[in-house]
Amino acid sequence: MNGQTDQRAARTDAQQTPVPEDPATDHTRDTGDDAAGAAPRERPSPVRRTEEQATAKVPAQSHATGRIPAARDAVGTSAGSPLTDRYVLRQRIGADPSAGAEFWRAEDTVLRRPVGVTLLRRLPADDRSDDPEGTARAGEMIVRALRSGCFEHAGSARLLDVLAPGTHGLPADVLGAAVAEWVPGRSLAEAVADGPVRSHRAAKAVETLAAAATEAHQQGLVLGCDHPQRVRITPDGRALLAFLLPRPSVSAADDVRGLGGILYCLLTRRWPLSVADAARAGLVAADRTPAGRLRAPSALRPGVPLELDTLCSGALGQDEGIGRVHTAAAMHRMLTDVVAEDADQAFFPPVRDGAPSDPDDVWQDSDRVPDTRDDPNRRRNLRIGLSVLGVGVLLVLGYLGIQVGALFGAGSGGPPVVVNPPVASAPATPAPPPAQAASTALTPSTVSVFDPTGDGDNASDVGQVLDGNPATAWRTQQYYQPFPALKEGVGIMASFDGVQPISRLTVESATPGTVVEVRSAPTADAPLERTDTITTVTLRGGETVIPLDGAPPTGHVLLWITSLGGGGSDNASQIGEISFERAIQ
Structure with missing residues (x-):
C-alpha cells in the first residue's frame, strides 16, 4: 500500500x-501464468x-x-x-x-x-x-x-x-x-483579522469553492467544507478546500451550509455554525436573536448587498420554502450572477459596504487619508494659532483707536499724542541656539507575522515583542537550510494609528547575526514588492539601536528577516522586544 x-x-x-x-x-x-494453456x-x-x-x-x-x-x-x-x-x-x-x-x-x-x-x-x-x-x-x-x-x-x-x-x-x-x-495563503481567521472582506471579493472567493462542491456532488462525493480550518484563502483571494478526509456523517447538505458559513464569515468576521469550531479556529461565534435565528449580515454590516444577505440566510437554513438554498449548484449560480453584475458595474463607484478598499482597487475610499481630527498635536497648534491671531487683532484695534483719537483731538490745542515713546533699550542678549529635535516613545497599535509564502511562523507569539518582558520572545521556525532555500524571508509588520515620523528603532534579540531589512509599507497586508527599504542592519546579541533619521513618515513598518541566525541545520531567529521613537518637531 x-x-x-x-x-x-x-x-x-x-x-x-x-x-x-x-x-x-x-x-x-x-x-x-497462462502460457501453458491454463x-x-x-x-x-x-x-x-x-x-x-x-x-x-x-x-x-x-x-x-x-x-x-x-x-x-x-x-x-x-x-x-x-x-x-x-x-x-x-x-x-x-x-x-x-x-x-x-x-x-x-x-x-x-x-x-x-x-x-x-x-x-x-x-x-x-x-x-x-x-x-x-x-x-x-x-x-x-x-x-x-x-x-x-x-x-x-x-x-x-x-x-x-x-x-x-x-x-x-x-x-x-x-x-x-x-x-499544499494551499499557500492564509487561514480563514487570518483573512478577516484586519476587517471584513469587500462584498464582491467575498462572493468571488466562495464562487470557486461552490463550483468544486457542485462537481463533487454530481460525482456522488462530498467535500466537508463546513469546518473553518479545512478552508484556506489563496493570495489571489480564492477559498480552497485545503485539508481532505471529511467525517463519515458529512453530507451534501452540510457542504451547502459550509459554503454559506464561509460567505457569512467573510462578510461579518463571525462563524455561524459550530461555536466550538469557531473558538478552535480563532473566530468569533455569530450572534443570534432571542428567537435563536442568526442575525443577517446587513444587520451587522450595513451596505451588504441584498443578494448576498439572502444567499447567506438561505444556505444556512434560516429561510424556509422559496428562500431556502438546497444545493451547491444553486449557490454557485447565484454567486456567479453576483460576480458578473459587479463586473458590469466596474465603471461606477461601489456602494459603501463597511469594508475599506484594497490598495489595488480602482475606486479608493476617501477615508483612507489619516483622520487627524483627534490628533493632540493638531489641537495644540490650533490653540497657539488662535492665540496669536487674537493678540494680533487686539494690537490692530488699539492702533486704530489711537489714530482715531489723534484725528479728532488735533484742533483742541492739547498736547500732542505720542504713540510710541522712546524707551531705553537693554543690552541685547544673543538668542539661544535652536534645540535639537526631541523624541518620544511610540507604541504600535498592532503587530503581526508577515509571511507571504507560509502561514506565519509562530503567529500566536508575535504579541510578545510588545509586552515589555525581554524573557518572552517571538521566534521563527527552525529551518534546516538558510534563506532563501525554502522562502525569501519572514518578518514582523508593526502598524500605527496614522502616519508617524519615526526617528529610531530598537530591537532586542538573542540571535546575533540575523540580518533585518527595515521597510515602510502602504498597508499592513501589502505585498513585499510594494514596500520600500529604509535601511539594512545586522542584529547584535542583546539590544540593537537602529537610527531612522530622514526616513519618510509611515504608518506601517516591516522588519523583514533575510538571513537567520544560527547555521548548519539550525537556522532560526528570535526577537524579544521592539520599540519605536517618533520625532517631536
Whole structure:
C-alpha cells in the first residue's frame, strides 16, 4: 500500500489513476501464468485491494492485538516527527475533533515540497488501548478518500497520497492520513483579522469553492467544507478546500451550509455554525436573536448587498420554502450572477459596504487619508494659532483707536499724542541656539507575522515583542537550510494609528547575526514588492539601536528577516522586544 501511494505522489505531473465507484466491477486479466494453456483468472485491481485492506483487515487486527501495527521506531505525532519514510510534520494548523482529524503542514522529503496532511488520531488518550469506534471511523474515511482520488478541481487541493491503516512507518497514535497539495495563503481567521472582506471579493472567493462542491456532488462525493480550518484563502483571494478526509456523517447538505458559513464569515468576521469550531479556529461565534435565528449580515454590516444577505440566510437554513438554498449548484449560480453584475458595474463607484478598499482597487475610499481630527498635536497648534491671531487683532484695534483719537483731538490745542515713546533699550542678549529635535516613545497599535509564502511562523507569539518582558520572545521556525532555500524571508509588520515620523528603532534579540531589512509599507497586508527599504542592519546579541533619521513618515513598518541566525541545520531567529521613537518637531 505504501509503495503504491508513494508512487502516486511522485508522479505529480502525470494523470492519477481514476478510482471506480464500484470496485467490485473493476477487474483485470492476468495472463502471465497462462502460457501453458491454463485458463486466465481474474484478480482484483490495486484500488480494490486497498479498500479491502482499509475495511476488512483493520478490524481483524484491532480484534487480535488491540492496536494498528506500526514501525518499532515510530513516535507520537508532533512537529518534526516523521510520517512513514517520506513525510515530516512541520506545523499543526488545526483540528476537527468530530472526525478525530488533525491538519498539518508537512514536507515531502522526496520531492522537497510542502504538502497538507490530514491525520486520523486514535480517540483515547492511551493509543495502546482498544479503539474499535475510532478504527471503524478511520477505515470508512480512508475508503471514501480512495474513491475520491480521481476528483480534481481548481477549488480543492489535489489528493496525492493515502496512508491506510497498517501502513509501515505510521506512528502508533495515527490510524491513517491523506496527503494533498499544499494551499499557500492564509487561514480563514487570518483573512478577516484586519476587517471584513469587500462584498464582491467575498462572493468571488466562495464562487470557486461552490463550483468544486457542485462537481463533487454530481460525482456522488462530498467535500466537508463546513469546518473553518479545512478552508484556506489563496493570495489571489480564492477559498480552497485545503485539508481532505471529511467525517463519515458529512453530507451534501452540510457542504451547502459550509459554503454559506464561509460567505457569512467573510462578510461579518463571525462563524455561524459550530461555536466550538469557531473558538478552535480563532473566530468569533455569530450572534443570534432571542428567537435563536442568526442575525443577517446587513444587520451587522450595513451596505451588504441584498443578494448576498439572502444567499447567506438561505444556505444556512434560516429561510424556509422559496428562500431556502438546497444545493451547491444553486449557490454557485447565484454567486456567479453576483460576480458578473459587479463586473458590469466596474465603471461606477461601489456602494459603501463597511469594508475599506484594497490598495489595488480602482475606486479608493476617501477615508483612507489619516483622520487627524483627534490628533493632540493638531489641537495644540490650533490653540497657539488662535492665540496669536487674537493678540494680533487686539494690537490692530488699539492702533486704530489711537489714530482715531489723534484725528479728532488735533484742533483742541492739547498736547500732542505720542504713540510710541522712546524707551531705553537693554543690552541685547544673543538668542539661544535652536534645540535639537526631541523624541518620544511610540507604541504600535498592532503587530503581526508577515509571511507571504507560509502561514506565519509562530503567529500566536508575535504579541510578545510588545509586552515589555525581554524573557518572552517571538521566534521563527527552525529551518534546516538558510534563506532563501525554502522562502525569501519572514518578518514582523508593526502598524500605527496614522502616519508617524519615526526617528529610531530598537530591537532586542538573542540571535546575533540575523540580518533585518527595515521597510515602510502602504498597508499592513501589502505585498513585499510594494514596500520600500529604509535601511539594512545586522542584529547584535542583546539590544540593537537602529537610527531612522530622514526616513519618510509611515504608518506601517516591516522588519523583514533575510538571513537567520544560527547555521548548519539550525537556522532560526528570535526577537524579544521592539520599540519605536517618533520625532517631536
